[in-house]
Amino acid sequence: MGKIGTYAILGITAFTTGAFVSKLADDKITAGILRNAQQVIGLQFNDAQLDSATTNLTEFRKSYQSIRQQPLTNDVAPALQFNPIPVGFRFEEKREKFEVERKKGIKLPQNRDDLAFYTVPQLAELLRTKQISSEELTKFFLARLKQHGPTLQCVTSLTEELALEQARRADQEIKAGKYKGILHGIPYGVKDLLATKGYKTTWGSVPYKDQQLNLDATVVERLEQAGAVLVAKLTLGELAMGDVWYGGKTRSPWDITKGSSGSSAGSAAAVAAGLLPFAIGTETLGSIVSPSTACGTTGLRPTYGRVSRHGAMALSWSMDKIGPIARSAEDCAIVFNAIHGTDGKDLTVVDASFNYNKNINPKKLRVGYLHKDFDRDYPFKDNDKATLEALRQAGIELVPIELPNLPARDLTLTISVEGATAFDELTRSGRDSLMVQQHKNAWPNIFRAARFVTAVEYLQAQRVRTLIIQQMHEKLKGIDVYISPSFAGSNLVMTNLTGHPCVVLPNGFQKNGMPTTITFMGQLYGEANVLALAKLYQDLTNFDEQHPPMALSNAKLK
Template sequence: MTQPLPSGDPAPGPQATGPAAGRAPDPVANPAANPVGPGLDDIAAAERLLGVTYTPAERAQMLDNLEGQIASAVARRGVRLSNDVPMASRFDPRLPGFRPPAAPGRVRFSAADPGPLPDSDTDIAFAPLPRLAGWIARGAITSRRLTGIYLARIAALGPKLECFATVTPDLALAEADAADALTRAGVNLGPLHGIPYGLKDLFDTRGITTGWGAEPFRDRVPDRDAAIVGRLRAAGAVLLGKTTLGALAYNDIWYGGMTRNPWNPDEGASGSSAGSGSATAAGLCAFSIGTETLGSITSPCQRNGTTGLRPTFGRVSRAGAMALCWSLDKIGPMCRGVEDTAMVLSVLNGPDPADRSSIDMPFHFDAARGIEGLRVGYLPEAFAEGATAVDHAALEAVRDLGLEVRAVSLPDLPYGSLINVLYAEAAAAFEDLTLDNTDDTLTWQEDGAWPNTFRKARFLSAVDHVQLDRLRYRVMEALDALFADIDVLVGPFMTGPMLVASNFTGHPCLHLRAGFIDSPTRGKASLGSGKLSTGEAADGPTHTVPQGISLWGGLFDEGAVLALGMALEAALDVADRRPPIA
């Protein structure tokens, strides 16, 4: 899922011309549809939806003042709130007494010679960022040629994978030429100078369609750039186009079809950063940008075999990005290597007053940093039922690096219950779609899809929501205690409590390829009943597909996670394998 707080003025939400076919009038949105007001039977029925029970006398007491409560809600709904209006309250992942990681305030990447430029365009396209950056800096390849290689691959493979919503060849070549002119003048803007990338289509791009993957917004053209677009441009990166996302940042179904996994095009790429995962895995860009609310970087990285870094909440500005959940949305790089993610994050990092949740915190990374002394833990329950042989092999590989890996634990808390916070914020972000009945225009209408989820969220209790926020604080304390004893936690991203817990606490996560499994074609991901599923495998022929492992770290301590990730990536030696479609 995904992101907030656009700096531009987004196009207004679509206005309905009447109730959708088959949908009964809403007596709350339209009080005239129910002139009598709520009765005792209505209260009793509502109790069943909320999981509470009142006595007949208690119900009778409510009758005199419920109408005022409803009228207040209806009056508030008369104020239309566009997607860029933030919440007044804001989430801060730091607990009292938080201390930033004790590390030198510098960023240093690999200084090794990138070697000779390959003869094959495909080999160039799949090269890691340190080599691409080295070739450009040395004049071995121009940004224009590199951009042309990726544009040709997009033209050939993009339609098969349905991973680009919009391609911007003229803009890309113009930006590449600008980078080359600077190179000739002896100016290099940094590690992404002249490097072409794909941008998830929920980030505003001035004059370029930004459709959020959803039919009601498919013609939306913003008049400003998102904050990270400006940062990437200032760093010399080249925008190839907008990668697809599942509608409103959920799954891989969008108004242009289903984004496909390059390892098995019969199945979806997972989501919601579906196009970013698919395009990067297939070598259609050097790197891409994804977002995560609950699994939207890690899940497509798992499915497509890419390496994704979900930074600490607040590290990267979300200004100019579609808001799904203000207290959860995070922005991060999706790449083909661990150091690549560090290079991209070094450009994205930085405070921004346009994002109320932005936190000013330096990014520390040293490619030469060793892993000696790192304290590594794992949750035994995460390696129980549901874990694969690849997961267990990855844990052993960490031990083989000479590190002591010990079992750790988290308190027994209902972590999955926190997902109701996501439902409530997402339903609020797109309330107009529900109240105007324009949610019916979205293609994906299954039980787990957003339209149904938004409707059900109207029945969530506000009291429970406050209590969930307090539970969230307990979970923050639990993870704070965990990372006081260890530096990095290793485990499967889906089993165990960490996918939910770490997203709600804002802790960073690196997901990298760890091996391969043979699997039949898998179905769509789903989010419901307090858990996320990446899709069940159907019967049929199997395909060799990638499998990843996750590393979590302390708040704003991505450096430790990246150090272990680089060492593990080298030990596993599976990052260079390419999907058959490539």
């Protein structure tokens, strides 16, 4: 999750927090205690009303204690499922064959280092035509990870033994004519909150840095089935916030004195630096968009409920999403095609079609843009204006639109409450003191503060979320894709709450040499249209082909 705003959100009486329950479990709850506690929730009851509530609250406290005796690991989801589908929404009924244009005439470069920035289709053609083996390609990227990974601080574990085994198997299959498709033999990495059997899954956090989970996440399984080769577990900000983890701070390859942002910090940094062709990231509130911006990569945040989260660390059950970070929109489409769909384990995933192919004419898409956000003054406004102009010159008519006027930012308490629930044991055990970040807006304090949010206020927030979902549906009628500045926090927050997909893609540079991005948003389950328009823009420009200077092995942090 990319940190946005302040998470000091309060709302329940002190005696229900885990830190105090063990000490106060036998203390009597009185009207006097409640009189003070009600100031936290912003309500005012008289003494008689408070006294009448003490009996029920005493029983509730006993229930809390009983519930806490039940072992609940992070993978146990609540018996409540978020549904992003508004009233009146209709799924695309047709199902077409996934298709990308095959790259013909691709040859091995004279300078093998150039392979570091080849796209997935280019590498796939080299593998398919047996100009290079998967084992050779895997060793090439492992060498780059070993050379530059320590400088960027983007790797938690190399999965070298597994990678070489998978690569050799891919070579045997390709040689035998059992070609699985465009990802067969392609190396990749995953954010280290996805379980991988036989390797640590650290969640970027000190209390879990030696954790091993005896399973493969569904995403990892599906990429293996597609023939891809897992070469690395990549860093994430501790428990999916920011770019600081137990081993340090992940760096942007454009300027290693700067962080890569997060929380998919290692995924974006490794792809941008040419250490991997693609990687898997996750987003709850900006964790694909933000590091893609800091590192100049292309990232796809799919619709909520598109990709199974089985085997992934839970932070917010109603907001977590998994998607690829890659060199181009088409690379993201290829990876997404392999990982989306139901698995019978994550029950929020729906069986919706993904019809990305040459039948989509992006020039016929109805495209909107958030005109008020683009009219604001901000440092890289010229880059965004140039993007809009490039699309207009290509024949795209841009229609001004606005987002619903509802308090989306206030609903970010959802993450605080759900995160505190997911890591309840961490808080109550006191092991949160082991975490690297301990400032007031770090997870340990956010989780503690969330204990004071009442169930009533949490559910009221979800009711407002329903209004946002429905109003968003109305605002986007007649629109296939709309465009937003990547900095626009209102759009980022609102669409993470509604579950809408986006593609974030590079569109220039700041004066300090750091990359900038712009965000293409889609209708629910409309990834194909968003990716098609993003590909059109990338065909018109070369920002996705710009790469950071790679004199990293001798670089020194200042």
